[in-house]
Amino acid sequence: MRILPTLTVLAALAVTPALAADKSAKPTPTPTPAPAAKAEPQSEKKPMSFHDLTANRLDGTPEKLSEFQGKVVLVVNTASQCGYTPQYAGLEKLYQDYKDKGVVVVGFPSNDFGGQEPGSAEEIKKFCELRYKVTFPMFEKVKTKGDGQSPVYEFLARNHPAPKWNFHKYVVGKDGQVKAAFPSAVTPDSAELKSAIDGALSQK
Secondary structure (H helix, E strand, O other), rough: OOOOHHHHHHHHHHHHHHHHHHHHOOOOOOOOOOOOOOOOOOOOOOOOOHOEEEEOOOOEEEHHHHHOOOOEEEEEOOOOOOOOOOHHHHHHHHHHHHHHHHHEEEEEEEEOOOOOOOOOHHHHHHHHHHOOOOOOOOEEEOOOOOOOOOOOHHHHOOOOOOOOOOOOEEEEOOOOEEEEOOOOOOOOOOOHHHHHHHHHHHOO
């Protein structure tokens, strides 16, 4: 009897369905990893009011401008060698007349216009005190425009005209928002400036 060939055929028949089943089975797909979420670029938080800012006094001491919260602030970019420099006297008089009502004048020296404030902080301090008897707060020299613009002036000029020359004036209300802006030619004793200050004083 030839048994071996028969066994071989039977074995083949037994294996064939298994092979067929293997071929018909679909391979399990490998899951594709989800793309990593892109990190949102962190934008620098912009100040919401004048009171969110900090500036250095002439002696280099940092001062939070929240110190002026609840007061009306007249911000002026000053210079020692400008045709408008005599306005220092008017600014000091305005400060003396209004400080008890809740108004403060602050000066930010700047060399942006005509190079008319070249001095050091110490020179600026002596000039203001000796020539014009300035007692209102004076801060370090800043850039009011262009590259390196002071955060203070970036805020002030956000919704109002930027300074075009020395002694540009901003009236900041008790809430830290700019209420009005005036060009250099508007003097500290002008009716329109005083009207803006009085209006800001009447607001909460």
